[in-house]
Amino acid sequence: MKRIGRRTIALDTAPAVLGFASVVGSKEGQGPLREGFDYISEDATFGESSWEKAESHMLKQCFELSCARAKLSPSQLDMIFAGDLLNQCVSSSFAMKDSQIPYLGLYGACSTMAESLLLGSLMIEGGFASQVCALTGSHFCSAERQYRFPLEYGGQRCPTAQWTVTGAGSVILGSAGGGVHVTQVTPGVIVDAGIKDANAMGSAMAPAALDTLKTHFADTQRRCEDYDAIFTGDLGALGHDLLETLLAEAGYPVDARYADCGVLLYDRENQDVHAGGSGCGCSASVLCAHILPGLLAGRWHRVLFAATGALMSPVTTQQGGSIPGICHAVVLEA
Amino acid sequence: MKRIGRRTIALDTAPAVLGFASVVGSKEGQGPLREGFDYISEDATFGESSWEKAESHMLKQCFELSCARAKLSPSQLDMIFAGDLLNQCVSSSFAMKDSQIPYLGLYGACSTMAESLLLGSLMIEGGFASQVCALTGSHFCSAERQYRFPLEYGGQRCPTAQWTVTGAGSVILGSAGGGVHVTQVTPGVIVDAGIKDANAMGSAMAPAALDTLKTHFADTQRRCEDYDAIFTGDLGALGHDLLETLLAEAGYPVDARYADCGVLLYDRENQDVHAGGSGCGCSASVLCAHILPGLLAGRWHRVLFAATGALMSPVTTQQGGSIPGICHAVVLEA
Numbered sequence: 001m002k003r004i005g006r007r008t009i010a011l012d013t014a015p016a017v018l019g020f021a022s023v024v025g026s027k028e029g030q031g032p033l034r035e036g037f038d039y040i041s042e043d044a045t046f047g048e049s050s051w052e053k054a055e056s057h058m059l060k061q062c063f064e065l066s067c068a069r070a071k072l073s074p075s076q077l078d079m080i081f082a083g084d085l086l087n088q089c090v091s092s093s094f095a096m097k098d099s100q101i102p103y104l105g106l107y108g109a110c111s112t113m114a115e116s117l118l119l120g121s122l123m124i125e126g127g128f129a130s131q132v133c134a135l136t137g138s139h140f141c142s143a144e145r146q147y148r149f150p151l152e153y154g155g156q157r158c159p160t161a162q163w164t165v166t167g168a169g170s171v172i173l174g175s176a177g178g179g180v181h182v183t184q185v186t187p188g189v190i191v192d193a194g195i196k197d198a199n200a201m202g203s204a205m206a207p208a209a210l211d212t213l214k215t216h217f218a219d220t221q222r223r224c225e226d227y228d229a230i231f232t233g234d235l236g237a238l239g240h241d242l243l244e245t246l247l248a249e250a251g252y253p254v255d256a257r258y259a260d261c262g263v264l265l266y267d268r269e270n271q272d273v274h275a276g277g278s279g280c281g282c283s284a285s286v287l288c289a290h291i292l293p294g295l296l297a298g299r300w301h302r303v304l305f306a307a308t309g310a311l312m313s314p315v316t317t318q319q320g321g322s323i324p325g326i327c328h329a330v331v332l333e334a
Numbered sequence: 335m336k337r338i339g340r341r342t343i344a345l346d347t348a349p350a351v352l353g354f355a356s357v358v359g360s361k362e363g364q365g366p367l368r369e370g371f372d373y374i375s376e377d378a379t380f381g382e383s384s385w386e387k388a389e390s391h392m393l394k395q396c397f398e399l400s401c402a403r404a405k406l407s408p409s410q411l412d413m414i415f416a417g418d419l420l421n422q423c424v425s426s427s428f429a430m431k432d433s434q435i436p437y438l439g440l441y442g443a444c445s446t447m448a449e450s451l452l453l454g455s456l457m458i459e460g461g462f463a464s465q466v467c468a469l470t471g472s473h474f475c476s477a478e479r480q481y482r483f484p485l486e487y488g489g490q491r492c493p494t495a496q497w498t499v500t501g502a503g504s505v506i507l508g509s510a511g512g513g514v515h516v517t518q519v520t521p522g523v524i525v526d527a528g529i530k531d532a533n534a535m536g537s538a539m540a541p542a543a544l545d546t547l548k549t550h551f552a553d554t555q556r557r558c559e560d561y562d563a564i565f566t567g568d569l570g571a572l573g574h575d576l577l578e579t580l581l582a583e584a585g586y587p588v589d590a591r592y593a594d595c596g597v598l599l600y601d602r603e604n605q606d607v608h609a610g611g612s613g614c615g616c617s618a619s620v621l622c623a624h625i626l627p628g629l630l631a632g633r634w635h636r637v638l639f640a641a642t643g644a645l646m647s648p649v650t651t652q653q654g655g656s657i658p659g660i661c662h663a664v665v666l667e668a
Binding site (some may be wrong): 003050052053087089093100101104106108115119122126128189311312313314316321326 | 336337341343384386387412413417419420421422423424427428430431432433434435436437438439440441442443449452453456457459460461462463521522523524526645646647648649650653655658660
């Protein structure tokens, strides 16, 4: 039996990261992680005529870079798991429409990087695939007009708001080789804490992160000290602090080893992103520009990557709905 | 190695269908499959105050019925794979938000029933889960206002248009028991034939169905005659005929064993649905009201279920984009 405890699955074959890449916009390229990105676009258009096409272009470019890094042609991939924030996940499907790779579309909101890694590594563990790609991203401009206001409106943002990352991450997983391995996965359940403020996503998602981390720690009989680093996806500064409090109350205190990708990605003092970064591209680009390189460089040996997502839409918010959250966790070991 | 040919995966353990259920709206309940549905709503509201909430209610009800049929409580499920057509797939996530079941959100457009069956059965085959739910649905009223016009507008429909099914299907898969088994799966690649007419979805999706069926037949060295029945998801009357032509040209002719769920679901003469049914709920409800019952009753022994999806959005259509299609196939055997 490969299940440990209630929800965690141990991967005996430890699927390997064969290659990875990150592509981001210019704002992200001016932030603290600038050295880690594989490509920084000069502007947000990526040479395209619409924000949606720009997002799709970015995903395709990121996918191709990750294949090159893995020294594989796309035709050697058995499956791709991809998704994004756009309605009907069109930036992913249009990015991959000519790839001829078996395509499994996901919607995990901003948790998609972890969801795609989780399912991709299980495909390899099960012997169903030899090489798999996990791909996701988001774009500030397409997200703003879809979720909030047209950019031209110049709407004010409140201090708890987060900034949707223009960025993509792509990871190629394989059954052999590689310096980093997926050793365990803990899929998340949906947690609805009743938060209704769409400008406080960190608060809405922190209870889901709590549930997944608590479950992962209990399943594996590990604690914070058993990891060199723990990353949540896009809780932002508020959600990060809230999760710290919640974990301490639950008996699983974390220390400075815990960081949030949305906090790491920008210089919050000078980049006007309020509570930090968010979006599918947040944890995806930080994974590929910071976490995986850090594991390869020996900075860390065992990392818990726990991407978070808010499973709402503008319509559910307009209809008075709460914001259910989810968090999927993946253990990466060098 | 569990892979057969290029893309097909053989499931040695043959995951079993432990239970299934379908829930539909009143129009679907007046159609030719009326005897097979587990619940037919008196109206399209399902007692809720919005179409989106109605869709979510329908999914939850369908899920609960399928658990009851499988004689399992939701807490005995290890994972749920679900998705729908609403922006950000909110009808599924809101339906499952209090379930406490590990939730893997999918976006496969109208192919979601096959995608969820495919991934769910691989989870069981790999030993990662003992019981899994595959759930999806769609609602005419929420889809019309999201994709086309508000219902109150009373827009005319052209003859090639299809009618989004108000319906849901839920299948519980398990590692032991059951009278119907998943024996093979063939994940689809995205196929873009360049069709741009959002009122001719059958034509846009037929090339994807062709690709998956052709690949499945080649991988397994089977032909139409090796199946008692073959079902596509929602090509409608036009797409059905187009696929027949395309398959014959490709050297894999099909006969009367081939049917499309979108054609079967309504009485096209009298129910004003033009080219037939469509939507995630189309193949999902036909699977649970017609195909699985037919397998259990001995009407068929081996069936190929090939749900089709169009991976576009209103925005991609407005921006002049084509309509990429996808088709995932699952072999069901009694």
